[in-house]
Amino acid sequence: MLITLHDTPAIQLHPADDVAIALTPLGSKRQIAIAGRSVQLRSDIGAGHKVALRPIEPGQPVRRYGQVIGFATQPIAAGEHVHTQNMAVGDMQLDYQIGVDVRPVTLVPPEERRTFLGYRRPDGRVGTRNTLVIITTVNCSAHVVRQIGARARAELLPKFPNVTDIVAIAHKSGCASRSSGYEIEMLRRTLAGFARSPNVADYLFVGLGCETNQFEDLFLSQRARLGDVQLPPYIGIQDTGGVAATIDEGLREIAARLPRANECRREEVPLSELNLALQCGGSDSFSGVTANPALGYAVDLLVAQGGTAVLSETPEIYGAEHMLTRRAASRAVGEKLLERVHWWEEYTAREGFEIDNNPSHGNKAGGLTTIYEKSLGAVAKGGSTPLQAVYEYAEPVTERGLVFMDTPGYDPVSATGQVAGGCNLIAFTTGRGSCFGFKPVPSIKIATNSVTYERMRGDMDINAGTILTGAGVESVGREIFEKLIAVASGEASLSEAQGIGEEEFNPWMIGATM
Amino acid sequence: MLITLHDTPAIQLHPADDVAIALTPLGSKRQIAIAGRSVQLRSDIGAGHKVALRPIEPGQPVRRYGQVIGFATQPIAAGEHVHTQNMAVGDMQLDYQIGVDVRPVTLVPPEERRTFLGYRRPDGRVGTRNTLVIITTVNCSAHVVRQIGARARAELLPKFPNVTDIVAIAHKSGCASRSSGYEIEMLRRTLAGFARSPNVADYLFVGLGCETNQFEDLFLSQRARLGDVQLPPYIGIQDTGGVAATIDEGLREIAARLPRANECRREEVPLSELNLALQCGGSDSFSGVTANPALGYAVDLLVAQGGTAVLSETPEIYGAEHMLTRRAASRAVGEKLLERVHWWEEYTAREGFEIDNNPSHGNKAGGLTTIYEKSLGAVAKGGSTPLQAVYEYAEPVTERGLVFMDTPGYDPVSATGQVAGGCNLIAFTTGRGSCFGFKPVPSIKIATNSVTYERMRGDMDINAGTILTGAGVESVGREIFEKLIAVASGEASLSEAQGIGEEEFNPWMIGATM
Ligand SMILES: [Ca+2]
Ligand SMILES: [Ca+2]
Ligand SMILES: [Ca+2]
Ligand SMILES: [Ca+2]
Ligand SMILES: [Ca+2]
Structure with a gap:
């Protein structure tokens, strides 16, 4: 290179x-x-x-x-x-010390606070985009929601200029699982989380009819989150009379929702309404030196504005959980993180997978001395402020500041949980060059090195590789911070401008496919 | 009803x-x-x-x-x-008797054998469609293959009238797994099986570059199946310079493959070249009375012609494995089936799922006396001929006659394994009304009752509900058999005519997502 x-x-x-x-x-x-x-x-x-x-x-x-x-x-x-x-490593390896490294956040004075242009929903949530989504309950309705989405974008969307997109949210599961249990509860809250994303003005579920993931059960279990609905939130293919009739009916349902969605306008809102999902994928040896620390600096700026950032990817921070508990804002937060880490230890052992990735000979030759240092390369994108909360996958994020959500490290599965939790923006660092997009939430790509940035200029929003030639972590961090505000306010990220992001919805699946 | x-x-x-x-x-x-x-x-x-x-x-x-x-x-x-x-149930519950119920197949005399119009490949395999496929190695290239597919269908396909379709084969996995082990081997043979489907004239893989499922490893591990390649079988987004450049390059690669694919013509081939995947989904109480026995009758006719039918969905035949071993053509076949059933018992126990579904009180009230009778309702679609072989998921099917492939019961995951194994036609029975399509292989839908058939006329190819009003299992079985031949020869099934089938590709995932 x-x-x-x-x-x-x-x-x-x-x-x-x-x-x-x-x-x-x-x-x-x-x-x-x-x-x-x-x-x-x-x-x-x-x-x-x-x-x-x-x-x-x-x-x-x-x-x-x-x-x-x-x-x-x-x-x-x-x-x-x-x-x-x-x-x-000293005694840290043995001690789960909680809160000893908490450094209080100095909030920016109110008169100096920044704003962005967002869509404020009736209940106070704020979106960075104004979309309608069509969500499958099961793989069997995926073709239908794709067709409704494609036709609605072509035939209806041009008439409603304030609606930014109509998105099909299709997945592969929803049947051949247990009708109750943790795995279907997780799917239900993931789907409900997308229906109620701040970037979503209104939604429609489409099912087949005989699937295990019955919409009625989903709705009842997620009622607190789904709230009042003005129009029927669901249509089923079997009840509607087949594929063609359901596509027609879906288009009528979307048409009925568009006028109200079109009434939303961007308005100036405080930056504290930004809820940023942190991702890294295709890492390289520069990730922990350039893009991740620079993103961490931007996260510290965001948290000082009262905003929120969601760190995730539990298998990629494994071994550094002791470090995160030292920044936990309370004992309960620290203990919840440790509980999730222990869940992963048991889960991977049961599946015969390895999670323990101590610094290898190669890692040490490359300059990494301890497992903390290695995993902190991933954690660096979370910055240095206290850890305010720990969430399970796809749970609603309610605390502000830096929080953690337990997800796999696999980017699409991880981002699905974060967006289901309410994230309205994604910052994604990549060394090798990921092209990640994720409708209905814009994704900003940050390259760790200039070679990747130059080779994939059409896909990389920020070049953190300039840090290697003297730009400074703080300077690139500020550049990322300004890009977050611009994209939140409506500037298209490069993946968004290319229409990427309808393939990446990927709910975490645990348990057997029967 | x-x-x-x-x-x-x-x-x-x-x-x-x-x-x-x-x-x-x-x-x-x-x-x-x-x-x-x-x-x-x-x-x-x-x-x-x-x-x-x-x-x-x-x-x-x-x-x-x-x-x-x-x-x-x-x-x-x-x-x-x-x-x-x-x-x-008597002693059957205790005994795994092998082969005691084998009734030899009387093959139709050569001069009375039926034919269909198929595409004969250079190596002798025969397809029912003549397609090009673009296959992802990982979710990260799904957007790109969808775009290549959509643009190639719009811009290139009309110039090549003998190519029936260009299909994107996109999935959600390919990374955050182990780089070796049974689960990635299964993914590799599934993807290779689609590349080498008899319905596929040529293929192109598209990857990101840094994924766990490296194309080179896939190619080397599947070399026996993938055979000689005339054109580069792979492009990678990172090497090609990003999303836009890769879509352009992919279109050039497809354009280069189309002329040779367009030289294929349908020709008369013996029915022994049909390799039929058997599926049921959205079952009802009539499934085991109408559609499944009628399909079983058609399968007996196909097997008498020297053809092949692949029964699957292990969790749905659970409890009837003793019955299938009684029809096993050899001790090895019977023992392999039992080995797969035991694998499922261990797997579901490890995951905390239940597989034992003895006839419930409700089943007995409905007239089902024994667990054999219950599971044989699903097995009925396999007809009555000897079980000639048992395959693991996505393994190449090489024996003729009735064979079994171990798959989950979930329709898209099961059909993915069967088509990867070489099936060139799908027969799908449904009570509640599944709309299942599965490119690049046509899927024929058989309704178990007239209410579903009438309500979903646009999606149901055959009404086996006429058996309830006197049509006779054999008569509907013959109707199915003739429909198989017609669709194999080029008649569009109803799901195919509607363009359904690019969402259902769903490789079986076992193990942890990291
Ligand atoms: Ca990752
Ligand atoms: Ca990630
Ligand atoms: Ca079923
Ligand atoms: Ca099934
Ligand atoms: Ca099935």
């Missing part, structure tokens, strides 16, 4: 960090200027490895991403290589 | 049966004419219940669907009600 490094040999990823990361192999005689000070190197430092920015006493914490990644096991001088010979 | 019964009070489902099924409640004084004989009823017989057609001695087998469903526990006179008071 060709990266031009100019004269930025190493970077500090967070102002609180005790170490900088070498971007290129550095000789021991070298003098480097970083974070406003000059450091004389005392040993050779490999690319991706850590150099101490100040003296660290034995037993003192070592911070990267603004987070503790381990403790000095010997006196470390400024300019020294920090790795397995002088740093270790 | 309104069914006009005319003067057909009871039916014999198979010529070998010892019992008839009452279609309406019958009083004990009634004389009924059935199967060429007159029977004086000796007790009241409820609708759906069994009446003896001839005397049965204690210990003698009782047959329905031409299959043993239990043994007389007392002397049973002609005209008597046959149920729990005089019939039980």
